[in-house]
Amino acid sequence: MADGKLTHFNEQGRARMVDVTDKDVTARAAVAETIVRMRPETLEAIRSGRVGKGDVLAVAQVAGIMAAKRTAEWIPMCHPLPLTGIDIQFREAGNDRLIIEATVKTTGKTGVEMEALTAVSAAALTVYDMCKAMQKDMEIGPTRLLRKTGGKSGDYARPSEQA
Amino acid sequence: MADGKLTHFNEQGRARMVDVTDKDVTARAAVAETIVRMRPETLEAIRSGRVGKGDVLAVAQVAGIMAAKRTAEWIPMCHPLPLTGIDIQFREAGNDRLIIEATVKTTGKTGVEMEALTAVSAAALTVYDMCKAMQKDMEIGPTRLLRKTGGKSGDYARPSEQA
Amino acid sequence: MADGKLTHFNEQGRARMVDVTDKDVTARAAVAETIVRMRPETLEAIRSGRVGKGDVLAVAQVAGIMAAKRTAEWIPMCHPLPLTGIDIQFREAGNDRLIIEATVKTTGKTGVEMEALTAVSAAALTVYDMCKAMQKDMEIGPTRLLRKTGGKSGDYARPSEQA
Amino acid sequence: MADGKLTHFNEQGRARMVDVTDKDVTARAAVAETIVRMRPETLEAIRSGRVGKGDVLAVAQVAGIMAAKRTAEWIPMCHPLPLTGIDIQFREAGNDRLIIEATVKTTGKTGVEMEALTAVSAAALTVYDMCKAMQKDMEIGPTRLLRKTGGKSGDYARPSEQA
Amino acid sequence: MADGKLTHFNEQGRARMVDVTDKDVTARAAVAETIVRMRPETLEAIRSGRVGKGDVLAVAQVAGIMAAKRTAEWIPMCHPLPLTGIDIQFREAGNDRLIIEATVKTTGKTGVEMEALTAVSAAALTVYDMCKAMQKDMEIGPTRLLRKTGGKSGDYARPSEQA
Amino acid sequence: MADGKLTHFNEQGRARMVDVTDKDVTARAAVAETIVRMRPETLEAIRSGRVGKGDVLAVAQVAGIMAAKRTAEWIPMCHPLPLTGIDIQFREAGNDRLIIEATVKTTGKTGVEMEALTAVSAAALTVYDMCKAMQKDMEIGPTRLLRKTGGKSGDYARPSEQA
Numbered sequence: 001m002a003d004g005k006l007t008h009f010n011e012q013g014r015a016r017m018v019d020v021t022d023k024d025v026t027a028r029a030a031v032a033e034t035i036v037r038m039r040p041e042t043l044e045a046i047r048s049g050r051v052g053k054g055d056v057l058a059v060a061q062v063a064g065i066m067a068a069k070r071t072a073e074w075i076p077m078c079h080p081l082p083l084t085g086i087d088i089q090f091r092e093a094g095n096d097r098l099i100i101e102a103t104v105k106t107t108g109k110t111g112v113e114m115e116a117l118t119a120v121s122a123a124a125l126t127v128y129d130m131c132k133a134m135q136k137d138m139e140i141g142p143t144r145l146l147r148k149t150g151g152k153s154g155d156y157a158r159p160s161e162q163a
Numbered sequence: 164m165a166d167g168k169l170t171h172f173n174e175q176g177r178a179r180m181v182d183v184t185d186k187d188v189t190a191r192a193a194v195a196e197t198i199v200r201m202r203p204e205t206l207e208a209i210r211s212g213r214v215g216k217g218d219v220l221a222v223a224q225v226a227g228i229m230a231a232k233r234t235a236e237w238i239p240m241c242h243p244l245p246l247t248g249i250d251i252q253f254r255e256a257g258n259d260r261l262i263i264e265a266t267v268k269t270t271g272k273t274g275v276e277m278e279a280l281t282a283v284s285a286a287a288l289t290v291y292d293m294c295k296a297m298q299k300d301m302e303i304g305p306t307r308l309l310r311k312t313g314g315k316s317g318d319y320a321r322p323s324e325q326a
Numbered sequence: 327m328a329d330g331k332l333t334h335f336n337e338q339g340r341a342r343m344v345d346v347t348d349k350d351v352t353a354r355a356a357v358a359e360t361i362v363r364m365r366p367e368t369l370e371a372i373r374s375g376r377v378g379k380g381d382v383l384a385v386a387q388v389a390g391i392m393a394a395k396r397t398a399e400w401i402p403m404c405h406p407l408p409l410t411g412i413d414i415q416f417r418e419a420g421n422d423r424l425i426i427e428a429t430v431k432t433t434g435k436t437g438v439e440m441e442a443l444t445a446v447s448a449a450a451l452t453v454y455d456m457c458k459a460m461q462k463d464m465e466i467g468p469t470r471l472l473r474k475t476g477g478k479s480g481d482y483a484r485p486s487e488q489a
Numbered sequence: 490m491a492d493g494k495l496t497h498f499n500e501q502g503r504a505r506m507v508d509v510t511d512k513d514v515t516a517r518a519a520v521a522e523t524i525v526r527m528r529p530e531t532l533e534a535i536r537s538g539r540v541g542k543g544d545v546l547a548v549a550q551v552a553g554i555m556a557a558k559r560t561a562e563w564i565p566m567c568h569p570l571p572l573t574g575i576d577i578q579f580r581e582a583g584n585d586r587l588i589i590e591a592t593v594k595t596t597g598k599t600g601v602e603m604e605a606l607t608a609v610s611a612a613a614l615t616v617y618d619m620c621k622a623m624q625k626d627m628e629i630g631p632t633r634l635l636r637k638t639g640g641k642s643g644d645y646a647r648p649s650e651q652a
Numbered sequence: 653m654a655d656g657k658l659t660h661f662n663e664q665g666r667a668r669m670v671d672v673t674d675k676d677v678t679a680r681a682a683v684a685e686t687i688v689r690m691r692p693e694t695l696e697a698i699r700s701g702r703v704g705k706g707d708v709l710a711v712a713q714v715a716g717i718m719a720a721k722r723t724a725e726w727i728p729m730c731h732p733l734p735l736t737g738i739d740i741q742f743r744e745a746g747n748d749r750l751i752i753e754a755t756v757k758t759t760g761k762t763g764v765e766m767e768a769l770t771a772v773s774a775a776a777l778t779v780y781d782m783c784k785a786m787q788k789d790m791e792i793g794p795t796r797l798l799r800k801t802g803g804k805s806g807d808y809a810r811p812s813e814q815a
Numbered sequence: 816m817a818d819g820k821l822t823h824f825n826e827q828g829r830a831r832m833v834d835v836t837d838k839d840v841t842a843r844a845a846v847a848e849t850i851v852r853m854r855p856e857t858l859e860a861i862r863s864g865r866v867g868k869g870d871v872l873a874v875a876q877v878a879g880i881m882a883a884k885r886t887a888e889w890i891p892m893c894h895p896l897p898l899t900g901i902d903i904q905f906r907e908a909g910n911d912r913l914i915i916e917a918t919v920k921t922t923g924k925t926g927v928e929m930e931a932l933t934a935v936s937a938a939a940l941t942v943y944d945m946c947k948a949m950q951k952d953m954e955i956g957p958t959r960l961l962r963k964t965g966g967k968s969g970d971y972a973r974p975s976e977q978a
Contacts, residue, residue, distance in 0.1 A: 014905075055178075062385055073885065136319055182431060239388045343737060399722065403618060405734070467628065471625055573894065574832060711892065784960075793955055
């Protein structure tokens, strides 16, 4: 994959799950992030809801973790991997943005970028679902990979992450 | 839900799947959209790949449709619904953005916003997965609901969609 | 089923999913309960954890709801049903028992007893999982149906529930 | 986990799937048990049905095995594990109790207690499902871990199992 | 669909799940069949195993029923349907063929041909799996639809079935 | 398994998932094939559809790959395996037969015959689904294992494959 070619296609030009049989089993990790943009009162409802009436983020957390474990069921060419750790963190940016960050780990033959991206996507969709009665025009994204480690192709970090 | 309160919590302040037993079964539809931002050469590879070597979007299309059908497995408080139609469309914006739009329909007691949002999310993640050997800093989003119809709460369209 | 025969077998003596095509679609509900028996300090850790460090029951709640929606995947002869409401409640009995109660509703052709029983079972197993580092000899049960309503066979309540 | 603390929570007090990346891959096994309490005539129907009309326990066996393989889909913080062996045994106690025992094995980084407990739970729920036309007040439990082997934390056996 | 065109593609030439929102909800049924061809001693082992050591067909029956319920997860453009009845029958033809027939019913907007075909496929694969230590060159097929009823397009029966 | 006995049953004569804990982890591969028999005009529609209106085989490809990854959910006694490669090829035989061949690889303790057979079965069923509006009497099969490599029991090839 070093030459940057699309390698998900066989000689018939159809999709395949890339053969990683000969790759080494190594410890790998990936961190991804997304942002849910909403009105300040929606974010306030999520925040205060935690104490008083219910915890949107606790549900989103579980959703993200469970989705990550089943990433290979959602992403057709993604290899199934036995994940060894998943953590999801929430933080606010300003008064109208909820940042969701997921760290996923495995010991396996391929990386876990997709698992981390899937975790934050499912968590963000769950936040949307639980708050959509209040606000339907929330926006999710940008969803992006922050960094990854392990594997032969070496580590990766987004430019803004490399400082 | 007319008063905009968060209704996913029971009297113990814990999450529940909202009781919709008494709601009417009506035809419902929702349209959602997301955007995958990438380098022009990545978009060009997707585009040309269709003719020559393989069709990233065909795989993404299937991923989105299959994910939509299983939305209730991803989103914890989402009601399971027997979907009656799913369509996903792709178009380019400029030379560096791929727009993914999903239309989902059902005849049921709740809307299909989450199914449409899940469809575009899974399709976008699949595009990322199949192109990540070329480019790791693609970004997904904003993911958003464009419009919905059907159900007692009435139709909805994003402001920019109402013209 | 009025005569109490086992009706899950065909004329070859093998299991089948009973034909309910001709049954009426009606509103149905079921309530089930289980108990997790543990040491007082384990129950105390769950209780205090909610405020300080984490909420075992929030995770168990989500687990129960998600499992209920997929009951027909776990119980081979169980009909798939589009559930219209799921709620799970927790309460303590004495200082060493956690009671979990689930209410499940549908509008369909068969009852939702299995969905309610599955919900409390998954929630209880999740409590076990999250506390097993503290105590491995917790016990789950008795798991039982408290009552059901709707459907041709009439309502049911456990004797102790009928007062 | 040696100090018996709840370790399923991150520094935000939210649930995570515990990081086991650095744990050794070892052979592990767990045995769990549950009991289904029923009227003697129900147990008799199960027993005789095997010869004449159908085999409730054959279906329950398959249900338990299939559920064990998917434990990580039921139990949110449970690690996915490639199971290497699952066996389920049934025996009667007196004329009104069916005992279900599951043995689960893996070669992995975490134990299989949850898989064994899930197997007996799914098997018991299946027995309930297939006999509920005869008897609705059957009770499931106590569901409990009998013993486990493998892993750094050492072997475990319930006190009554240690003789 | 009366004109026999492929209707699973949208105007972009990509796959979609056909919109059946406006179709009537009617009772529908389908019957499909497959054949597993094996050596006489393999068939004999299956047959005698039922009495003595284990029941291959009981497991295959459960596999077929469970797979039918999840057909829409296997077949990308297949609509999810709440099945109302599933039955699977086995019979022998000569001393070397096992015939598997599945009848599936629903009350819905689309037919259940795929569910019946999926049921017999999963049952046949299970027979193969459980007997492959004895014989690896078993063959499955022809797998085919025998008849279907219900829905606007009218009933269908294979020519050989119409007598 | 060297003596060819059915080993999927425990001492109670009930099914179990065979214990492979002590087997070596080795690279394994399997190739399976099936054939979809159809009218020449149906095959022509699939072929031409690729260029003009839609690509049945692209959808079938994805279906086969996704089904292979989840084989252990379909086949009750099948061990879950982290697949390391899946490829599906299509070719025509005469003017009325579509041949589907799947190659599946893993590094694990059991073979991947079932995964390869499941892949071609799901792909063939998808072809049927997408063309059934044109032709309902298509036939699938024979579905069979062509060859396997790896594992203690040695390599296998169908007689016709051994030349």
